[in-house]
Amino acid sequence: MAALSSPLRVCRGILKELRAVHGSSYKKTLAYNYVMDQFRKNKVTGERYCRAQQEAHHDSHTYLCLLTSTRNHMLLHNLYRGKGERSQEEAAGLVGLRLPTQPGGKGWEK
């Protein structure tokens, strides 16, 4: 049932995510070196069914899913739920009022 995409696709996906996170210097990060190492190490195997390779492939797919979905989740969060509340000045300004200013400061402010 798990018809995963090829290791090359997954590798490129992970690198794209790393680039999205770090910008152009993604090749200098620890994660880049580790990921490339792992992909190279698991590439060479005999033709027979190699369980460790299958496991590594599934793990790489999982990691790609993790990176993609956290990025998308953060995007949607910032887009729809990132604004927070307005300050008092802005809230007053909605109806055209301004906050009163008191030159000596209010008594309870420090």
Add this chain to the structure above:
Amino acid sequence: MFRSLVRLQRHFGNPLLSNVCPRSPQCPLALKYSTATAEKKRFYQDVSISQGEGGLYEVNLDKRKLKTPGGKLFTVPNEAMAMAVATEWDAQRDALKFYTMHLTTLCNTALDNPTQRTKDQMISAALKFLETDTVCYRVEEPHGLVELQKNEWDPVLHWIENRYNVTIGSSSSILGPEIPEATKDTFRQHLKSYNFWSLTGLEYVINQLKSVVLSMGLIDRHLSVEQAVLLSRLEEEYQIRHWGNVEWAHDYDMYELRARTAAGTLFVHLSSESSTVKRKLMQD
């Protein structure tokens, strides 16, 4: 969903403040109405990993070692996990968003164990959950959903029944399926072979997916994360196809569920690297 997110953010905002940066100048009661919680800024430049005593790996933020919210030193059993956690911390930009750092959260839970869970408690909780497994609860109408549940959930049920030689079955009554004791015993034996960290991760995944069957399918690498999330949200997907998709609710939930499930699965796999030899070899 949003409420729990804010609670999580608030929970991890303050304890982490005191441990990692003791001289935090921000007062949480600052008279600023534009942010709901006081945001912690990124205070480090580099993230690196190092190996400490006992072969355990640690994460360093600049020169300081990362600590858990409980005050312990943050240690993980292998390099891959440390790399992934370091990447999470490195991915933070101006503000630290703890709700995106799922692996860090899981490691902190496993290290601190704030609710004092034992392995047996977690195994019993998982088996109890099997009685209310999503995949076993079927509806009787609408017809399209019945068909969809049959076509998508039955194969997974058959797979797990064959894999572990158990009977689970599905039911459309309000009480749910009757799980025989033999099934529970088989699963109990199987789950005993996992270590504490893996069980923490597994419990997390079960809580996210609301299904033991789907979680086992994920852990045994029978399903991918996207597939498992789709199967878990089957009824929602059916309603979305009928009524339409709402990005700020449906997509948001889906990505969050995917992120958490992927983190939990990765956590289990990275924690149980040494125990893969105990499992049955798959026949090809």
